[in-house]
Each structure stands twice: as C-alpha cells, then as structure tokens.
Amino acid sequence: MLDKTTIKKALKLCVNSLNSEENRIQNAKEVTLTIRQLYKEPYQGKGLGIGDLSWRNFRAKWEDYRIRWEDSEKIQTGLDWKTAFLLLGDAMNVSEVEIFNIAKNIEEDILFNHVLKHIITNCVVQNEIEQALSYISHFRETHIFEHSDNQDLGYLIILKHYATKGDKYNFFKYFKLAKPAKNRTEVADCKDWLVTCFSENNSLNDAIKLCTHRNLGKKFYQSALKPFAEKGMYQELKKIFVNQPELKQPELNTEIKIYIESYLNAVKNSQKIDDDFEWLFSQCLKIDRKIRFGDVKLQDAMLLDLGIASEKQDYKERALKCRKAIKDNRMKRELVLK
Known part of the structure; x- marks a missing residue:
C-alpha cells in the first residue's frame, strides 16, 4: 500500500517537472507508476472530485481518469502534470493546506491558479466557505489580453455553490465580486441555475418573484418552470x-x-x-x-x-x-x- 510520504514525493515531482525540463521523462515514469498503483488500491479520498465546478456543478471524479493512465507513461503538457498533481492529492486525501503549500512552488501562474481553483472547490463542496474565501487572495495576477487579479475565479466558484443551494441571499452577496460583466456566460449560467434550484424548493410564485430582482429578469421564467418540466x-x-x-x-x-x-x-x-x-x-x-x-x-x-x-x-x-x-x-x- 502506498503511503502519504510516497504521494507527497510524487506531488513534488509534478511541481519540479512543471518548473523544469530536467529529469521530466524519468519523473513522468515514476509519477505514472504511482498513479497506476493507486488505481489498484482502495480509494482513500473523500470523493470530492477533480478540478473546479463546471456546468450544473459537474465535477470530474477520480475514476474518470483511469483509462488515461493505463497505457502511457508520457505526461506531455503542463495541463497533464496539473491533472496528475490533482489526482495524487485526491486519491490519498492530502489536505487542502498541504496541497496548497506544495502547489505554491509552481512557477507558472496560470497552472497554479488552476490548482487553486481545485482547492477552493474542495472547500466549497464541504461547506467550508470561510476557508475557501481565505484562499481567494492567493490567486496570481496574469496578463492575457488584459491584466487580471483573477480573484473573480474564486468568487465564481462561491457563486455556483450558492446557486446550487438556491440561496439567493448569499448568491447576491458575492455576485458583483464574480465580475458579471467580465464572466458574462458563466454568471448567466449561475443565474439560470439559481432560479431553477430556488424554484425546486420554493413555490413557483416565489420563484417568479425572485426573477424580478434587478440582476435577473423575466427571461428566467423558464428557469423557474424547469423543475416542473424535469x-x-x-x-x-x-x-x-x-x-x-x-x-x-x-x-x-x-x-x-x-x-x-x-x-x-x-x-x-x-x-x-x-x-x-x-x-x-x-x-x-x-x-x-x-x-x-x-x-x-x-x-x-x-x-x-x-x-x-x-x-x-x-x-x-x-x-x-x-x-x-x-x-x-x-x-x-x-x-x-x-
């Protein structure tokens, strides 16, 4: 049985390979063998999922990646190394604090931010909102077309969480922090999901009333009717x-x-x-x-x-x-x- 010491070593190999090409091929072999061995052993994670929340709060599971690691020892791209890193941490239930302390050594800002979204999502799905919020200030700044502090990425995760709960109060508490003008599509999906989930647990009239909120509108009537259709x-x-x-x-x-x-x-x-x-x-x-x-x-x-x-x-x-x-x-x- 693999222990956490072995997993933490593999996690550090992922970080080293993200930062440097030196020994990358050998690191890939060792990390791949470790992941394959994990798939042979009983899963020891919490089943929280991999990555951040996507449409309708879908999140990939540990098992979803099994085939990816069965035949090849190649880990070619930065995203591949990032996925390996997240899988290793998830499988052995490495704490969010430990994952963060290892991940902060990743030099590539975008990839680090990907890992941070995973950490924040883990906190959110466990209802540890204060802990999730504490990580948001650690997003690294990037300049892709324009400068961004990327903290809105963290608040988007919070927004999706409260949309799923149909919690209109906390949803709008963090609404502006998710920068709806910048993240137009993602926030529109969140608003749709908020109204649908609110309607699921409240009367239709209350859901229609919710649509009168200045950040929603009549176009979300369909979302309020969705639970009846489903x-x-x-x-x-x-x-x-x-x-x-x-x-x-x-x-x-x-x-x-x-x-x-x-x-x-x-x-x-x-x-x-x-x-x-x-x-x-x-x-x-x-x-x-x-x-x-x-x-x-x-x-x-x-x-x-x-x-x-x-x-x-x-x-x-x-x-x-x-x-x-x-x-x-x-x-x-x-x-x-x-």
Missing part, C-alpha cells in the same frame, strides 16, 4: 400556463420548450398525460428556423424530443412525422425508429 408535470404546467399566461413568453418560446421537455419526461416516467401530439407538433412548426438552441436549431431540437416521446409510446407514424420535419440530417439520425 419531473414530467405536463398536466400541472397546462394549468399554470392557463392561470399565468405571462409565463408563456412567445418571444422566447418558453411555453413550447417547457411543454416539450415535460411531455418527453412524462412519457419516460409512464405518467398519464393528455394526448396533445398534434397541437405540440403544430407549435414546433411555428418556431422561427433562425433561432438556435446550442449548436442546433431550436425547431429541430423540439421535433426530435417530440419524436422520441412518440417512439417511446409506440406511435411510429408520429415519430416518422417528426423525423421528416427535422431539417438537420444529423438530428434525423438520432431519431431511431425501431
């Missing part, structure tokens, strides 16, 4: 849209997006729902073809989900009807008719 509450949503027509937002296609998602989830969950296929299909066809939904057209995405729901209900003709209406050939292929 649970397949199609029948309930029909009542909601009748009683609160302002939530339909035809200019944002909120109604059809929520209906299609809830319809598909209701079918997956074998919930009893009205047979509204023809109406839903007609509404999909009314969607402006110019509107995108990620990398695809919104209309095609809605028709695909409606087609999948129909296929699961054994309505082959309906599924085929949706497939024919989809313009994107890649998405047509996703709708497999059995």
